Amino acid sequence: MEMTLRYYGAKFDTVTLEQIRQIPGVTGVITTLYDTTPGEVWSRERIRALKAEVESAGLHISGIESVNVHDAIKVGTPDRDKYIDNYIETLENLGQEDIHLVCYNFMPVFDWTRTELARKRPDGSTVLAYTQAAVDAINPEKMFETIAGDTNGTVMPGWEPERMAKVKELFEMYKDVDDEKLFQNLFYFLERIMPVCNKYDIKMAIHPDDPAWSVFGLPRIIINKKNILRMMETVNDIHNGVTFCSGSYGTNLENDLPDMIRSLKGRIHFAHVRNLKFNSPDDFEEAAHLSSDGSFDMYEIMKALYDIGFDGPIRPDHGRMIWGEKAMPGYGLYDRALGATYLNGLWEAIVKSQERK
Numbered sequence: 001m002e003m004t005l006r007y008y009g010a011k012f013d014t015v016t017l018e019q020i021r022q023i024p025g026v027t028g029v030i031t032t033l034y035d036t037t038p039g040e041v042w043s044r045e046r047i048r049a050l051k052a053e054v055e056s057a058g059l060h061i062s063g064i065e066s067v068n069v070h071d072a073i074k075v076g077t078p079d080r081d082k083y084i085d086n087y088i089e090t091l092e093n094l095g096q097e098d099i100h101l102v103c104y105n106f107m108p109v110f111d112w113t114r115t116e117l118a119r120k121r122p123d124g125s126t127v128l129a130y131t132q133a134a135v136d137a138i139n140p141e142k143m144f145e146t147i148a149g150d151t152n153g154t155v156m157p158g159w160e161p162e163r164m165a166k167v168k169e170l171f172e173m174y175k176d177v178d179d180e181k182l183f184q185n186l187f188y189f190l191e192r193i194m195p196v197c198n199k200y201d202i203k204m205a206i207h208p209d210d211p212a213w214s215v216f217g218l219p220r221i222i223i224n225k226k227n228i229l230r231m232m233e234t235v236n237d238i239h240n241g242v243t244f245c246s247g248s249y250g251t252n253l254e255n256d257l258p259d260m261i262r263s264l265k266g267r268i269h270f271a272h273v274r275n276l277k278f279n280s281p282d283d284f285e286e287a288a289h290l291s292s293d294g295s296f297d298m299y300e301i302m303k304a305l306y307d308i309g310f311d312g313p314i315r316p317d318h319g320r321m322i323w324g325e326k327a328m329p330g331y332g333l334y335d336r337a338l339g340a341t342y343l344n345g346l347w348e349a350i351v352k353s354q355e356r357k
């Protein structure tokens with residue numbers, strides 16, 4: 001595996017490449033052209049400039065998170081092919097610039113959903129949190145307004161103000177899309193992009209829906225082992241793979257995370273590893289990475305990744321806000337650096353204990 005950190009680009013991130021470079025063991029970044037909109041073609045020039053920026057800091061691009069999928073593709077509107085053609089062109093440009101991993105999601109309307117961006121924990125840190133009761137009580141169009149005050153002035157992925165301004169229209173677009181239709185639209189998209197992925201050896205890594213159930217009555221499909229295996233079998237190509245995100249699949253306590261990892265051998269191309277602390281099955285907060293701070297056994301998660309021979313990039317995910325830092329919620333420097341170091345420590349211990357058997 002390679003330890004990486006997510007980086008939003010100099011214009012958007014409070015964390016610099018120079019800081020990332022000093023986290024022990026972090027050699028790559030997962031990044032994006034954050035100011036592009038879904039459906040837009042990424043030019044080779046811009047990709048090259050992004051690479052140069054990262055490489056001049058002594059790091060490299062380990063993958064892209066995300067090349068976002070236009071809603072026309074998810075909904076399956078008559079003009080979807082035009083947007084898929086653009087997506088293919090972007091993949092081609094990435095491939096020509098030697099980038100071989102793309103994370104994306106197929107969630108309708110909202111990307112990840114949280115009801116709080118700064119819940120205070122007993123140690124004074126603040127974290128992202130989710131309470132089902134708050135989702136049930138709210139008009140989805142007002143969702144963004146309820147959390148906007150806690151973004152620390154940053155633009156959060158999936159919650160861009162331009163997108164949130166169109167929430168009503170987006171709900172309207174999805175009104176006839178159920179889980180099965182969304183699946184079929186995903187398969188259509190994948191079948192069309194697989195040839196270019198094969199040509200340039202680009203591994204597509206779908207991010208799970210977060211939380212792993214339907215919110216606001218919208219369809220959600222990338223939520224459990226059964227659905228993900230269906231997706232892997234239907235488009236049975238190594239380039240059709242997953243981002244294994246412990247914090248997203250883990251929102252549903254019925255998901256056995258190490259077992260899911262083992263069942264996806266060869267198809268996990270990227271891993272997001274973080275911990276959650278459940279107060280009840282309907283209320284969780286994003287704990288520190290350390291097992292004892294949350295509800296997951298992080299050793300077992302890392303061990304399962306080791307056992308399947310996972311050799312892709314891994315990144316600590318959503319850190320707590322600590323030590324007075326002001327950054328994009330979940331994406332500060334300090335707690336993600338602690339997370340990277342902890343995960344590296346687990347990995348070293350696993351590797352050595354296996355080698356010395």
Ligand code: DNO
Pocket residue numbers: 065066103104105111112157158207330
């Ligand atoms: C949230 C992230 C997601 C993820 C996308 C992938 O912090 O994990 O926004 O990047 O769903 O497309």
